[in-house]
Amino acid sequence: MRASDLLHPRPEGLYCPPGDFFIDPVRPVNRALITHGHSDHARSGHRSVLATQQTLDIMGLRYGEGFAGTTQAAALGEAIALNGVSVTFHPAGHVLGSAQIEVVHQGSCIVASGDYKRQRDATCEPFEPVKCDVFITEATFGLPVFRHPPDTEEIARLLKSTAQFPERAHLVGAYALGKAQRVMRLLRDAGHDSPIYIHGALARLSDYYQSQGIELGTLEPATVESSGRQDFAGAIVVGPPSAFADRWARRFPDPISCFASGWMRIRQRAKQGGVELPLIISDHADWDELTATIKETGAEEIWVTHGREEALVRWCELEGIAARPLHLVGYEDEGD
Amino acid sequence: MNRFAELLDRLVLTPSRNGKLTLLRDYFRSVEDPDRGLALAAITGDLTIAAVKPAMLRALVMERMDPVLFGYSYDYVGDLAETVSLVWPQSPADIANHEPTLAEVVAKLQAASRSDGPKVLARLLDSASISARFAIIKLVTGGLRIGVSARLAKQALADLGKVDVAEIEELWHGLTPPYAELFAWLEGKAEKPKKTALALFRPVMLSNPIGDGDLEKLDPADYAAEWKWDGIRVQAVSEGGVRRLYSRTGDDVSGAFPDLAEAMDFSATLDGELLVGDPLQATGTFSDLQQRLNRKSVTPKIQQQYPAFMRCYDVLQIGDEDLRTLPFSERRGRLQSFVQTLDPSRFDLSPLIEFTDWQALEELRRKPLHPVIEGVMLKRWDSPYLTGRPKGPWFKWKRDPHTIDAVLMYAQRGHGKRSSFYSDYTFGVWSGPEGSEELVPVGKAYFGFTDEELRQVDKYVRDNTVERFGPVRSVRADRRQGLVLEVAFEGLNRSTRHKSGVAMRFPRISRLRWDKPAAEADRIETLQALLDT
Numbered sequence: 001m002r003a004s005d006l007l008h009p010r011p012e013g014l015y016c017p018p019g020d021f022f023i024d025p026v027r028p029v030n031r032a033l034i035t036h037g038h039s040d041h042a043r044s045g046h047r048s049v050l051a052t053q054q055t056l057d058i059m060g061l062r063y064g065e066g067f068a069g070t071t072q073a074a075a076l077g078e079a080i081a082l083n084g085v086s087v088t089f090h091p092a093g094h095v096l097g098s099a100q101i102e103v104v105h106q107g108s109c110i111v112a113s114g115d116y117k118r119q120r121d122a123t124c125e126p127f128e129p130v131k132c133d134v135f136i137t138e139a140t141f142g143l144p145v146f147r148h149p150p151d152t153e154e155i156a157r158l159l160k161s162t163a164q165f166p167e168r169a170h171l172v173g174a175y176a177l178g179k180a181q182r183v184m185r186l187l188r189d190a191g192h193d194s195p196i197y198i199h200g201a202l203a204r205l206s207d208y209y210q211s212q213g214i215e216l217g218t219l220e221p222a223t224v225e226s227s228g229r230q231d232f233a234g235a236i237v238v239g240p241p242s243a244f245a246d247r248w249a250r251r252f253p254d255p256i257s258c259f260a261s262g263w264m265r266i267r268q269r270a271k272q273g274g275v276e277l278p279l280i281i282s283d284h285a286d287w288d289e290l291t292a293t294i295k296e297t298g299a300e301e302i303w304v305t306h307g308r309e310e311a312l313v314r315w316c317e318l319e320g321i322a323a324r325p326l327h328l329v330g331y332e333d334e335g336d
Numbered sequence: 337m338n339r340f341a342e343l344l345d346r347l348v349l350t351p352s353r354n355g356k357l358t359l360l361r362d363y364f365r366s367v368e369d370p371d372r373g374l375a376l377a378a379i380t381g382d383l384t385i386a387a388v389k390p391a392m393l394r395a396l397v398m399e400r401m402d403p404v405l406f407g408y409s410y411d412y413v414g415d416l417a418e419t420v421s422l423v424w425p426q427s428p429a430d431i432a433n434h435e436p437t438l439a440e441v442v443a444k445l446q447a448a449s450r451s452d453g454p455k456v457l458a459r460l461l462d463s464a465s466i467s468a469r470f471a472i473i474k475l476v477t478g479g480l481r482i483g484v485s486a487r488l489a490k491q492a493l494a495d496l497g498k499v500d501v502a503e504i505e506e507l508w509h510g511l512t513p514p515y516a517e518l519f520a521w522l523e524g525k526a527e528k529p530k531k532t533a534l535a536l537f538r539p540v541m542l543s544n545p546i547g548d549g550d551l552e553k554l555d556p557a558d559y560a561a562e563w564k565w566d567g568i569r570v571q572a573v574s575e576g577g578v579r580r581l582y583s584r585t586g587d588d589v590s591g592a593f594p595d596l597a598e599a600m601d602f603s604a605t606l607d608g609e610l611l612v613g614d615p616l617q618a619t620g621t622f623s624d625l626q627q628r629l630n631r632k633s634v635t636p637k638i639q640q641q642y643p644a645f646m647r648c649y650d651v652l653q654i655g656d657e658d659l660r661t662l663p664f665s666e667r668r669g670r671l672q673s674f675v676q677t678l679d680p681s682r683f684d685l686s687p688l689i690e691f692t693d694w695q696a697l698e699e700l701r702r703k704p705l706h707p708v709i710e711g712v713m714l715k716r717w718d719s720p721y722l723t724g725r726p727k728g729p730w731f732k733w734k735r736d737p738h739t740i741d742a743v744l745m746y747a748q749r750g751h752g753k754r755s756s757f758y759s760d761y762t763f764g765v766w767s768g769p770e771g772s773e774e775l776v777p778v779g780k781a782y783f784g785f786t787d788e789e790l791r792q793v794d795k796y797v798r799d800n801t802v803e804r805f806g807p808v809r810s811v812r813a814d815r816r817q818g819l820v821l822e823v824a825f826e827g828l829n830r831s832t833r834h835k836s837g838v839a840m841r842f843p844r845i846s847r848l849r850w851d852k853p854a855a856e857a858d859r860i861e862t863l864q865a866l867l868d869t
Contacts, residue, residue, distance in 0.1 A: 143408060143409055143412055144401070144405050144406075144408075144409050144422070144423045145409045145412060145413055145419060145422040145423055146422075147422060147466060149466070157342070161346075164358055164359070164362055165355070165358065244755070244756070245749065245755075245756060245807075246756060247756055248756075249755065249756040250756050250757075253753075254753045255753075255755065256355075257755055265422070266412075266413055266418070267345075267348070267349075267415070267418060268413075268414065268415070270349055271348075271349060272806040272807065273806070273807070274749055274751060274755055274807050275349065276349050276350055276351070276355075276751070277346070277349070278349070308408070308412075310408060311405055311408045311409075314402070314404055314405060314408070315402075315405065318402055
């Protein structure tokens, strides 16, 4: 069977005709397989959803319990048959619960990786390379300029800055699902044990991470009521990036704005956003991880989706690997 | 190299002066010699390295990667140095080896000949991390552009050693990179370096503005008054054949004024105002003076068109005699006779103003006899020449600022305490024929208002946003609606860089005119008229 008969794009998302299901559909469908809980991949209103238990839990937290007609939890590494098509979820290392989906039918094997990264991350299972015929890769950071440094170095810079500027609050912008918890965990692993103040938008997801055994230490709401204004001096406050340009940020004394994102690799991005301390911490693979992963999967063909497809397709050409962009609509880079 | 690279990365994104000082001070404290001294020299512009042209850099990277991938990358990043630092291919074996120190990088670059320069650079880039590569490229392409002046770096050194910045300025031109003896002194490990070089800068004496009620406490008989000329305060030092012209912060600006330097055939240190024109005939405006500023070299034509001269205020030294401890009255006498010995087309004496009481002086201040005067100076007759800005002996009493009513056009988010406020305002005035007037931006200001007013304008900006571009919002501003700002400024210069053709000096918001309809704001002609006086 031709790979494009097994999976191909439709306006709703990536569709599997023999199995009659979609992967990460952007519109409500009958049966959806979902790689991870970021809102551009995991939407509400599907008739049935198959995802890891953690992704289902996260969707429940974000959309409320009735987010889908029925749900089914996929255990990592266990094949499930859907109309004769075998699907297996494998860890993707992106955020808690994230998975790649391996689709096998009549001797043809495609892995839809969703979003993934290769750097070690204490808040989720590490990415597992899966041998396949076709590998569908993301390309959020699909340009040779994106090279993420070790996250521990970035956290060390943050902690150094808190020592240099003890009279100021450090506001760390980090997306609510995944990045925020990873930053907090990195801070703990680096020995930062004072309370971390969090924006309200992070509370439920962070509680959920803790319930899954990911220690984040003492988290306190970053409200003026809970602590006098002066108390934020020297504190680390984590919140969604949008909150820092907002009036919400006024409660902090002379804050240093930090942003944890792979985009912070580009100075102009940091400058335009008014970021004083960029932290290059990404939940997506950088250029070197993307190219290494493509080789590891042994795939003969690469389909490149959301991001800078052209550069990665060009690289594959130079390496003699067949590649083409897969034009899927509706994905942003919410996770970074 | 990594620590220097990290310092540059942080400085470029840190807007506040205090933040920059902390970063610099911590760097100088924690990094050893000679790296810290070389970093200092790189920041103050005192480090000489053979330059590598951007085209060469591009050629080097093209030898190492696919041109198509480089093209995509450069298009995305937009900055050559940054793109190259990021895409430079690196083998793990190179990184595992020793990371070069700043001293090693500088030594290799300085030893490189013109022909093997690119090869040396490539080897250095092979061995460095991404941000170190960026720093190396910045060093060789010239110009760090990190928003740190030499003066600020010296202030950080002063903070480090808990000494007055004037002491460092005074020593500075006698020192050379990597400044080991300077750091040793600042850290209390050695004596203060001896001044051995000739024609060193002597820190200048500055004045305080006259505040409300100050004059009533002062006796006019205690003070001399003189005009405050609108040029550049300079210090001319000539000693043992070495001639230097310093700015008031101790930067050597001699190179830009060879005509004046040539006339410094004396042995003395003079304090005065640098102006252009002919002192006997006509003194040029600040706009004219600008033709001579920020130039690497000056053509004979420009020198002829805008000859530089110095209007002398004070004398600090004649021959071997330090006059700084003498009272102003005596120094003034010495200055008067000294200036008579100098070339009259290059040096003249700043005249004193006769006055009996403050009222009379106020009249003169309001109507100065010359457009290149920006106020009057008051100097106690008995004041010695002190460094810095002592309170009491010298006052400046400036002409009242100009004001115009302009309309708010764009607002940009501030930094630090103001990062959630739209606090930097671009404003414009009306231009074009009646019936189809358009606003043309004339300046930008970010202070002059209270915190409460800032909150009000911030709300106005958020409620009246037309468009957003990153941190900038365009605000509704037309004949029917717009926020009128009364803007105060010290003067106007002609500008080819601005669409309006004018650039304001020292603009600030003096009042918010919530009451004034936008259509009644000023027109560009009002500003143009000011230019022509």
